[in-house]
Amino acid sequence: MRKGRPLPAVARGSFALAYLGMAGFLAWELAAFAGAFRAAVPSLGDRGAAGAVWAVAGLCGLFGLLLLAGKVSEPWASRVSRWALALVFLAAAVPKILDPAGFAADIRNYDLVHRLLLNALAITLPWVEAVCALALLSGLLRPGAVLLVNLLLAVFLAGLIQAWYRGLDINCGCFGHGGAAEPVAKAALRDLFFLGWSLPLLLTERE
Amino acid sequence: MRKSLVQCLVLTLVGLAAGFGFNAVSPHPLPVVPKAGQTVKGFRMVTTEEVKFYLQEEKSTRLVDARSREEYSLGHIPGALSVPEDDFEASFAKAKDPLAKARWVIVYCSGGSCATSEMVAEKLAAKGLPADRILIAGEGFPGWMRGKNPIESGLP
Numbered sequence: 001m002r003k004g005r006p007l008p009a010v011a012r013g014s015f016a017l018a019y020l021g022m023a024g025f026l027a028w029e030l031a032a033f034a035g036a037f038r039a040a041v042p043s044l045g046d047r048g049a050a051g052a053v054w055a056v057a058g059l060c061g062l063f064g065l066l067l068l069a070g071k072v073s074e075p076w077a078s079r080v081s082r083w084a085l086a087l088v089f090l091a092a093a094v095p096k097i098l099d100p101a102g103f104a105a106d107i108r109n110y111d112l113v114h115r116l117l118l119n120a121l122a123i124t125l126p127w128v129e130a131v132c133a134l135a136l137l138s139g140l141l142r143p144g145a146v147l148l149v150n151l152l153l154a155v156f157l158a159g160l161i162q163a164w165y166r167g168l169d170i171n172c173g174c175f176g177h178g179g180a181a182e183p184v185a186k187a188a189l190r191d192l193f194f195l196g197w198s199l200p201l202l203l204t205e206r207e
Numbered sequence: 208m209r210k211s212l213v214q215c216l217v218l219t220l221v222g223l224a225a226g227f228g229f230n231a232v233s234p235h236p237l238p239v240v241p242k243a244g245q246t247v248k249g250f251r252m253v254t255t256e257e258v259k260f261y262l263q264e265e266k267s268t269r270l271v272d273a274r275s276r277e278e279y280s281l282g283h284i285p286g287a288l289s290v291p292e293d294d295f296e297a298s299f300a301k302a303k304d305p306l307a308k309a310r311w312v313i314v315y316c317s318g319g320s321c322a323t324s325e326m327v328a329e330k331l332a333a334k335g336l337p338a339d340r341i342l343i344a345g346e347g348f349p350g351w352m353r354g355k356n357p358i359e360s361g362l363p
Contacts, residue, residue, distance in 0.1 A: 097229070100230065100237040101237055104237065104241070105252070105345075108345060111346075115241060116240055116241070118241055119237050119238060119239055119240065119241045120239050120240075122237065123226045123227060123229075123230045123237055123239065124222060124223045124226030124227065125222075125226075126226070127222045127223070127225040127226035127229065128218070128219055128222030128223065128226070129222070130222070130225075131218050131219075131221050131222040131225060132218055132222070135218055141214040141217060141218055143210055143211040143214055144210075144211050144212075144213070144214020144215040144216075144217060144218050145214070145215075145218060146211070147211040147212065147214070147215040148215045148218050148219065151215070167349075168349065171322055205211075
């Protein structure tokens, strides 16, 4: 990963902090993420799911350290971040595509969107996430996909922060309606790490 | 920058088209404009105003508070029965008679149609309460308080 252009310091720092932060977050929320892995792949079992979470946390931590040490340059730093964001967005989109009524209920909880727009948003937003993810993975319309992923994450973060500020005890709904409840404060922290991956892409994409 | 904006718009429009298209061919499409009485997990959702209507007009309506016992004791909708999800069996044993006689059972929790009220609604249905008479308060206890409605506190 050493060959290629050097990474601007700001981008390198942001990527590194985001990966290291995500590694810590995964370890802190091990049970919740293991539950999500088990729900996605039931054959994993408890130990397999926990092992998978540790493996992902380890990879994030290792990549963060390599970035800090300057061992990762372009295009790999951006490429890995785009793929990671794409996987996250696909994981978020699929359950919501399969359960739009549940997602509409989650959007309603935020008390932000007019009742008449709830369903239209629940029907379309997951598909916008999925299309963005596929564009990030394939490289098709890449500058637009990078801008879109940043806009979506900024909007999601704003929604979560306002919900937390207003004391709304609601489920994030970020990865689907069912499953374990996820407090908005933790979801907001997680979104900050995702923005740590996505914001530098605006810089590296320009170069 | 302009190129990024145009591409961003194209991707968004593709996503919108895919969403509406998939919904149109889905065996269970969601109405683009919500109808009154939209359901979640098969239970009809009601607004805070509808909860008040049921309490005033349908005397055999019972409210179920699905939040924890602590949250219930700090404040709840007057007359609500405490049936927390994490202590369902013991709580249901005490609440089963009044619930069985109720024409409508409205379940609420701390955040609108959060997972807790749905889980309790499903468990009530599993215990034999007719599912079409179990409603979920879409705005929950926060919605009741936002309407400056009276509350009670303490445990029964």
